Amino acid sequence: MISESLIPPIINGILLGGLYAVIGLGLSLVFGVMKMVNLAHGAFVIFGSYMGLVLLTVLGLDPIIAIVLIAPTLFVVGYIAQKFLINRAYRLGAEPSLLITYGISIILANLFQQIFSPYFKSLVTPYAIEGLKIGPYSIPLIYVLDFIASFIAMLVLHWLLNRTYVGLSIRCASQDPVAAKLMGMRIDHVYALTLGISLFFASIAGVFLGLTFPFNPASSFTYLFIAFGVVVIGGLGSMAGTFIGGIVLGLSQTLGSYFLGVGLQTFAGFIVIFIMLAIRPQGIFGVKE
Amino acid sequence: MKAKQFKLNVGYSLLAVVVIIMALLPVIGVRWYVLHVLFVFFVYLALANMWNLLAGYSGLVSLGQPAFMGIAGYTVAMLLWFYNIPLYLATLAACVVATLFAAILSIPLFRMRGLYFSIGTLLLNEICRVWFNWWRPIPVPGAPVGGGAGFGIVSGLSPTSLYYLALAVGIVSILLMRFILKSKLGAGLMAIRDNEKAAATCGINVFRCKLYSFLIATFFTGLASCVFYFFQGHIEPKGAFSITWLNVMLMAVIIGGISTEEGPIVGTAIVVLLEQILPGYAQYSPLILGILLVIVITVTPPGIIGLLRKTRTYDTLLRYLSSTRTKSGDK
Numbered sequence: 001m002i003s004e005s006l007i008p009p010i011i012n013g014i015l016l017g018g019l020y021a022v023i024g025l026g027l028s029l030v031f032g033v034m035k036m037v038n039l040a041h042g043a044f045v046i047f048g049s050y051m052g053l054v055l056l057t058v059l060g061l062d063p064i065i066a067i068v069l070i071a072p073t074l075f076v077v078g079y080i081a082q083k084f085l086i087n088r089a090y091r092l093g094a095e096p097s098l099l100i101t102y103g104i105s106i107i108l109a110n111l112f113q114q115i116f117s118p119y120f121k122s123l124v125t126p127y128a129i130e131g132l133k134i135g136p137y138s139i140p141l142i143y144v145l146d147f148i149a150s151f152i153a154m155l156v157l158h159w160l161l162n163r164t165y166v167g168l169s170i171r172c173a174s175q176d177p178v179a180a181k182l183m184g185m186r187i188d189h190v191y192a193l194t195l196g197i198s199l200f201f202a203s204i205a206g207v208f209l210g211l212t213f214p215f216n217p218a219s220s221f222t223y224l225f226i227a228f229g230v231v232v233i234g235g236l237g238s239m240a241g242t243f244i245g246g247i248v249l250g251l252s253q254t255l256g257s258y259f260l261g262v263g264l265q266t267f268a269g270f271i272v273i274f275i276m277l278a279i280r281p282q283g284i285f286g287v288k289e
Numbered sequence: 290m291k292a293k294q295f296k297l298n299v300g301y302s303l304l305a306v307v308v309i310i311m312a313l314l315p316v317i318g319v320r321w322y323v324l325h326v327l328f329v330f331f332v333y334l335a336l337a338n339m340w341n342l343l344a345g346y347s348g349l350v351s352l353g354q355p356a357f358m359g360i361a362g363y364t365v366a367m368l369l370w371f372y373n374i375p376l377y378l379a380t381l382a383a384c385v386v387a388t389l390f391a392a393i394l395s396i397p398l399f400r401m402r403g404l405y406f407s408i409g410t411l412l413l414n415e416i417c418r419v420w421f422n423w424w425r426p427i428p429v430p431g432a433p434v435g436g437g438a439g440f441g442i443v444s445g446l447s448p449t450s451l452y453y454l455a456l457a458v459g460i461v462s463i464l465l466m467r468f469i470l471k472s473k474l475g476a477g478l479m480a481i482r483d484n485e486k487a488a489a490t491c492g493i494n495v496f497r498c499k500l501y502s503f504l505i506a507t508f509f510t511g512l513a514s515c516v517f518y519f520f521q522g523h524i525e526p527k528g529a530f531s532i533t534w535l536n537v538m539l540m541a542v543i544i545g546g547i548s549t550e551e552g553p554i555v556g557t558a559i560v561v562l563l564e565q566i567l568p569g570y571a572q573y574s575p576l577i578l579g580i581l582l583v584i585v586i587t588v589t590p591p592g593i594i595g596l597l598r599k600t601r602t603y604d605t606l607l608r609y610l611s612s613t614r615t616k617s618g619d620k
Contacts, residue, residue, distance in 0.1 A: 037404045039411075088587045094404055095350050096586050099543060102352075103582035106536060110576040221532060225415055228408055263423035270416045277409045278397035 006258065008137055013254035014247050015139065018147030019212060021246025023205040023223055024230025025153060026198030032236040033174040033194045036090060039101040042224030043108035044199050048074060048206020049215050050112055052123050063123045063207045064145075070207060071200045078199030082192040090191070105220060112217040120214035128211050146208045150246070153201055158239050160197065170194055222266075229273040235282055248272070304463070311456055315449045324452045328520065330561045331459030333537050335513035337545075337553035337560075338462040339506040340538035342469065345548035347502040348482040352535055353410030354510050356417045359529035361387040361511030362518040363421065366440040376444055380515045387511035388504050395500055418530035439525025442518050454516045462509055466550055469505070478502055482548075533575075540578045544585050546592025555593055 027041045051070045052063040061069075081104065089096040122128075130141040161167035172180045173190045181187050209215060209223065226249065234245025249269050256268025315324060336354070343349045364383035368374045374382070394413070401409045446454070469475045477498040480488035489495050518524050537560055545556025559581070563574040589596045597603040 035404075037408065085583060085587055089590075092590055095344075096590055098350065098404060098407060099539065100583055100586045102539065103579045103586065106575055106579035107583065110573075110579065114572070114576070221415070225412060228412070232408070261423075264419065267416065267419040267423070270412055270419065274397070274409060274412055274416065277405055277412070278400045281401060281405045 008139070009254040009258045010251065011137065011139055012143060013251035015143035015147045015250070016254065017243075017247030017250030018150035019143075019205070019208055019246070020226050020230050020249050021234075021243045022146075022150040022153045022201060023209065024227040024234070024242055024246060025157060025205070026200075026202040027227040028231045028234070028236060028242050029157070029201075030195060030198045031231055033170055034090065034097075034191055036086075036094065036097045037101070038195070038198070039098060039224065040105035040108060041101075041198075041202060041227050042222070043105040043112075043220035044074065044078070044202045045206040045209060045223050045227070046112065046215055046217065046220045047077070047108060047199075048203030049123070049210035050116060050121075050206075051203070052207045052210050053116070053121055056123055056125075062125065063211055067204055067207055070203045074199040074203035075196040077196075079192045079196035082195035083188065086195065087188050087191060105224070109217045109220050112220075116217070118216055118218070120216045121210075122214040123207070123210035125211060140212075142208075142212050146212055149204065149208050150243075153204055154239055154243060157197075157201060166193060170197075225270065225273070229269060229276075232273055232276050232281065304460075308456070308460055312453070315452060321448060324448065326561060326565045328452050328455045329565060330557060331455040332513050332517045333541060333561060334459040334554060334557045335462040336510060336534070336538045337541035337557050338466050339510045339513075341542045341547065341553050342466060342502055343506050345542065345552075346470070346475065346482060347478045347499055348485070349499060349503060350407045351410045351503070351506075352407050353413035354506075354538060355530050355532070355534040356410075356413040357387045357391055357507045357510055358514035358534055359414075359417055359421070359524075359526070360390050361514045362442075362524045362529055363440070365515050365518065366442045366524045369442060369444070370440050376446070376519075380512070383515050384508050384511040388508045391504055391507035392500075395503055399496065399499065414530045414532070414535075418526050421526040421530070439523060439529075442522050442524060444519035444522070446519055451516070451520050454519070458509075458513050458516055462513075463550075463554075465505075465509065469502070470550070474498060474501055536575060536578065540582055542592075544578075544581055544592060546594030549592070549594045552592050552594040559593075 023045055026044075027038060030036055030038045030041075048070055051073065052066055055061040055066040055069065056063055085104070086097055086100055089100040127145075128142050131138040132141045132144055161171060169180075169185060169190050170193065172183075173185065173187055173194075177187055180190075229249045230242055230245040232245070233248050234241035234243070249272070252272045253265050253269045257265035260268060311327065314327070336358075340351070340354060343351045343354075361383040364386040365379050368379040368382060369376070398406060398409055444451075469478075477488065477493045480491065480493055481495055481498055485495060541556035541560045542553050543556070544559055545554065546552025560578065563577055567574060585592055591598075598607075
C-alpha cells in the first residue's frame with residue numbers, strides 16, 4: 001500500500017543513488033586497495049565540476065563530451081599527487097596519509113575559492129533542465145543520465161579491474177603488498193595508478209554532479225560525506241555494494257526530505273551513515289577483516 | 290625522543306615570568322590590536338593542545354572537535370539568551386553539556402576503529418550543522434533567532450577581561466597537558482597509542498583511558514570555544530561547525546610537531562601569524578597553511594619541533610631548561 005505521493009521520491013532517490021554511487025566509486029577503490037582514506041576525494045570531484053565549467057564557458061564544450069578531456073587530466077593529477085606526495089606519507093602509516101589528504105583538500109578548496117569565487121555555480125545545458133514524462137510522473141532527465149552514466153562507469157571499472165593487466169596488478173597490491181613487492185612489482189607506481197583511476201571516475205562524477213546540482217568550493221566536503229556514505233553503507237571491494245550503497249543513500253535523502261522536510265534532507269542521510277559506521281562499518285556487502 | 294620532557298624548575302619559572310608579562314600587558318596599555326592577536330593565540334593554543342592530547346597522545350584522530358565546540362557555544366548562547374543565567378555558571382554548564390554529549394556519543398564512536406573513528410567524528414560536524422541550521426527552538430516573532438540566523442551572545446565582558454580569560458584558558462591547557470602526561474593516565478595513553486594490544490595485555494583499561502582523554506579534551510575545547518564566542522558575540526551554524534576550526538587545531542599541531550608538548554605552541558604561533566598578521570592576505574592563509582601542512586608531512590613528519598630536536602643547540606637548551614635535580618628527563 002504505497003501512497004501515490006511516495007512514488008516520485010522513491011524514483012528520484014534511486015536515480016540520485018546512481019550519481020552518489022559514481023561519486024563514491026573512486027573513494028571505495030582507494031580505500032579498498034590502499035586502506036587509506038582520501039579526504040581530498042570530494043575536492044577532486046569538485047575539481048572535475050570546475051574543469052567542466054571552464055571548458056563550457058571558455059570553449060563552449062558540452063560537459064558530457066568534455067569528459068574526454070577532463071577525466072585523463074584528473075588521472076594525471078592523481079598519479080602525480082600519489083607518486084610525489086601521498087606515497088611519502090603513506091609509508092609512515094594510516095594517520096599521516098589521512099592528514100596529508102586533508103591538507104590537499106584544504107589547498108584545493110581554497111584555490112577554487114580564489115579562482116572561481118565562493119558563490120554557487122552550475123553547468124547550464126539545455127538538457128539539464130528538461131523533464132521526462134513517465135505516465136503521470138515527471139522526472140528530471142539529468143537524473144536518468146546520471147543513472148546511466150553511473151552504470152557505464154561501474155561496468156568500465158569492473159572491466160578494468162578484472163580483465164586488464166593493470167587491474168590484475170592493482171588487485172595483487174591490494175591483497176598482499178609485501179608479496180607483490182617481492183614479485184618485483186613497483187608498488188608505488190601501482191598505488192599512483194590507483195589514485196589516478198580513482199580520480200578519473202571522480203571527475204566523471206564531478207561533471208554529472210555539476211549538471212545536476214549547483215556547486216561551490218565548500219561542496220567538496222559535502223560530497224566527501226556522500227562518498228563516505230556510499231562506501232560505508234555498501235561496503236568495500238564490491239561493485240554491487242557501491243551501487244546499492246548509493247541507492248540507499250539517495251533514498252534516505254529523498255525519503256528524509258519527504259517525511260522530515262527539506263531542511264533535514266541531508267540530515268537523514270548522515271544519520272544513516274553514522275549508524276552504519278557504528279553498527280557495521282564493513283558495510284552491507286563487506287566482509288569483516 | 291618522544292618523551293623528552295620539560296621536568297622543569299627553570300621551565301616552570303620561565304612560564305611564570307611569561308604569564309606575568311602577559312598579564313601586565315593590558316595594564317601598561319598595549320594597543321588593543323596586540324591584545325586581540327594574543328587573545329586569538331591563547332584560544333587557539335588551548336584548542337591545539339587538546340587536539341594534541343587526542344591525536345598525539347591517545348591515538349584518537351578526532352576530526353569532530355568543531356561539533357563539540359559548537360554544542361558548547363550554542364548551550365552558553367541559549368542559556369544566556371533565554372534564561373539569563375550568570376555568565377560563569379552558563380559557561381560551566383556549556384562545558385558540562387558538551388562533555389555529556391561527547392560521553393553519550395562515545396558509545397557509538399568508540400565502536401569505530403582507527404580511520405572509521407576519524408570519518409565518524411568528521412561526520413558529526415556536518416550532522417550538527419544541518420541540525421542547528423534547521424532547528425528553531427522558540428519562535429520569537431520578528432526577531433531572527435535560531436536556524437541559520439543563530440543567536441546573539443551578550444556576555445558583557447570588557448575586552449581586557451576577555452583577554453585575561455583567554456590567557457587563563459591557554460595557560461591552563463599547557464599545565465593540564467603537563468599534568469596529564471605525568472599522571473598514570475598519560476602513561477597509559479602513550480602505551481595505547483604505541484601498541485593498543487600490548488597495552489591491553491599489560492592490564493591497561495584501554496576503553497577507560499581513551500574515554501577519559503576524550504572527555505577531558507572535550508571539556509576544555511568547549512571552554513575555549515565559550516571564551517571565543519564571548520568575544521564574537523554571535524553564533525550561527527555555518528561558522529560554528531565549520532571545518533575552519535579543524536584547520537586551526539590540525540595545522541597548529543602537525544606543523545608544530547605532533548606528540549610533543551612544545552609543538553602546539555610553535556604551531557599555534559605560526560597559524561595566528563598567518564591569520565592575523567597578514568591582514569591584506571587573510572584569504573590566502575588557509576592556502577598557505579595547507580601547503581605548509583603538506584610540506585611538513587612529506588619532508589619532516591615530526592613537525593618543526595621534531596626537526597629542531599635533531600639539532601644540538603636545542604638539545605642543550607632543553608637540558609638547561611630541565612632542572613639538574615631530575616634524573617629521568619631524557620629517554
